[in-house]
Amino acid sequence: MRHLFILIVVSFAVISCNTTKNLHSEEFGQTQQELTEKLAQISKTASFNGFGVALVNDNEVLYQNGFGVSNIKTSARYTENTVQNIASVSKTVIGLAMLKAQELGKLNLDDPVNKYLPFNVFNPEYPEVPITIRHLVTHTSSIVDTEAYLTRNVVLRDTINLVHNLSIDISPTKFNPPSTKTSLEGFLKNLLGTGGEWYSKEAFSERKPGSIYEYSNVGASLAALVLEKAVGTTYDAFTTQHILSPLKMNSSGWSFEAIDFSNYSPTYQDKQTPYPYYSLIGYPDGGLLTTSSDMGKYILELMKGYYGKGTLLSEQSYKEYFTPQLTAENFINRSASEYSDEYNMGITMGFGSTGNFGHTGGDPGMFSVIWFHKDEKMGRYFIVNTDWDSNLSGKDQKAIYDLLDEYYIKLDSLSKVTE
Template structure:
């Protein structure tokens, strides 16, 4: 749930980097090893316990690795195969899934969402203006995150130390006991249906649907529910069939049961204090569980998709995915930061003011970002397993980015795909 947390912090150790070394020159492998050594040194003093990275050009994965620890009690290493939730970076999958469903003839971006939903959703200030699928995936639906959404979405995995864990401050959200877990449909119906248990007119802004960009976690999850109704299967099954498995993201999934839990990383409040395990009821908006290795495959696919050579969507669909959909009139407060993903929106893919694109994410005990530099044809992924320290973590992040940028130039020039 991006916008709800800025997190980070801990320290790291070395793991092996795996890109198919036998296919590359000795100099390429040696350059990878140099990067590993430098990142390992950095991890020893970093403000977060563990982190993962991936680096791609438009043809292959150049580097992927993990550093530090995933469990300070056992000293388990954080590796490229360590599993973590990636928070709102998960939303980029929603756009791919919606466009895949459109390719299959199951829905259209211009369709009103009430053509599909088992309950009606409308802005009570503009009951005559239909909310469309396109509005949901560009955050212009006028649906906003209410306190009910924020305080009910995060659910503990188990009842261990339940009283203590329920009291942990993760404002503006909070942990809920395991029995609070409900279906995506039931959750959204209670929030957005006029007959819903938690319904409030405050779930809708004063703006007309389609007019103003307002980042909406609940709107993103609603897009996933629309997809479920349109294709006749659950969001997790659809995305696994059409996205995760085709990309061989075999260590990834949308629930603890779908991944190898022995590889799952703890997340941390600080370098000494772990959070309890938790999941999201609105899991499509932030609940993908994955590894740096799998995310390197995902990052590569998106980079290829941007240049018209992707495999999971058609060239036309990828063009739509990566086309900024909004204009200046759609923004009230528009971020012009080069690295903000909210200067414009594709189909759940954010754009910065320079035209580079990507998405960030944050939940209790973690921060993630996937970012693409269109001119360099470079994709970069970064994730940590500790709450963000406003002063220290930003410096660590910059140091990591500086190394990745420096070694991208070297590895890209030595890439077997460049020969």
Template structure:
């Protein structure tokens, strides 16, 4: 199987590099092709069936491409236009949406969430400490992802082989039948309000709001619901209007019902076994579906925003988005590795111990990351379509990261010299 993969991908070396623009030097194109060749060699021995990568600076997309297979059974290649979900990297869209809503005068970060809700959501141990929007977007709201979230939020997309698929092991989470689907708001009300039918005492932590960082998918989804209440618009429609359409992310949407399924990669348990298609009730916390091509545009905009030249948000909003909000007292177990996105938090934007920033994501059959070097102002995107294996996947990831880091600097230098 190695030779067909290699030949198939090498045939795309020139055509796949949609980053090429009129005026790029031969040296720039040669460097792009070298990068493709090096990653292709890694992909042939990869732990992943397929993956996408992208590199950008604050002026342009330096590189984007796909490798391996989007569908092993049909032989469909993974390209820069292949789409799949990116899990918790989606949370960065929630952060930008909240900042846009604040720009529009619809809400303020330090507003209590009670200002926008017709029901109470509060930590029963600290009723005198109202939860605020800022706490939701910095994971300090004291709302935790309890068993009800883990076992009720994940839904199979169709009823094919449903009895078999409901038994698939996806770790601490479980797949539920499509027939159990409820709206995002109904789900949150039932889990987070004291009269909700799925409410349990462990829904909230033992710490008061604002005190301790605890990563919360439900807290992020609640922030999206607050945005809906404050603006009068559905969250997916608001982000489409203010983020996705302005950036011309034409293959991007929230959930499987919003995208072209023909472009969607299968997600894999291993190199041979595909997962069934699935969705999530709490979709803002991790269900955006997109391509490397579209994410290149998004990452380029974020870097522009960091440098004061963004178009989606104002300079003031981007400054808030990228400002670390927490301190050491807010952490019990602080992520200190170079690529950890939980050393500090902006507005749903994670910071590493080096000051670089971004977000990671992981769901059944995939892993994703966006990461920005604050000094070079170069951004990276990496997404895979196969379950993560700690030993094999980590080795492949490290090899790809090292190659991307090397060529990011080369392409950035050549790009700037050509300006």
């Protein structure tokens, strides 16, 4: 879903930093412990039920942990093995998958999407201008999120308290009953294919494809469908084979059936009120379920890839992944904030105005962010399981980020892993 940016969480702490401690000095372990204790102290008064973090340099995971409460009903603690939906951070996987498929000779980023789709997609204002894969992964396709997409994408897991749960306000989206769940292809065909049940010209902006940056969740999911047709298997199967499994992200997956649901954290409207369990029909644009431990592996691979040491893609593919694709002419209202991921775009990876990069994500009851500081060679992951309290959460966020930044310097200087 459309990502939020300012958020962060806290509560209790669970001490379990499974980095390569055997390779490190006693001082390294003590420094990790200090960070854990300080984050745990913040968690006691924070405005969130639970959160997870991971911290990497360009060689190893320096720290990963979980804090607070995962499930208020069972009093389960939030640990580095707690599973959550990471929302739009999931989109960064689409870029990796596309480049892997390109390496395998299955597609080219500059191919028209209609080369692969079983239904035609075109902007009715510019029917002669092909929408390409590159347009989709850089949010310049002219495809936009309509009310039909927003109000049909989020589906409840079960029918428990169905009448009440359907009435919960999660504007601009809404919860839908389990019976409405459909295939990714059927969903997108009804939204974007002429003659589709929910098709509208409003699904396309008045901008020429390739010209203007307009963040699009449905466009990202369409990219995943293009990939499916190009490689001949489902998006979840392809990304599991080529991304999750090679990185040993064994606790991660794209559905409740693919993960250990006993480790899954509910998300919360506030510290007392859980949301019902839900999933996304357009799961590629925001539905990866994962843990802080697995995300440590993921952001480490991305950091290595940026410096030419990645294992998932070739050095050339990673260079394309991390190359800003747009110019000032592609933006109408360009975000110049240092920590915004919408100053420029790589292949689904966002760039801030300083050249640092990452992606944020937000769905009902949660927020996530990966962010990379290229000069410091620091990668950071952060996720929370509670809606942001506008009066309190900003202070919690700053306190946590300040600690992570401070202790990154210490842990990085004590790091023993080299190439």
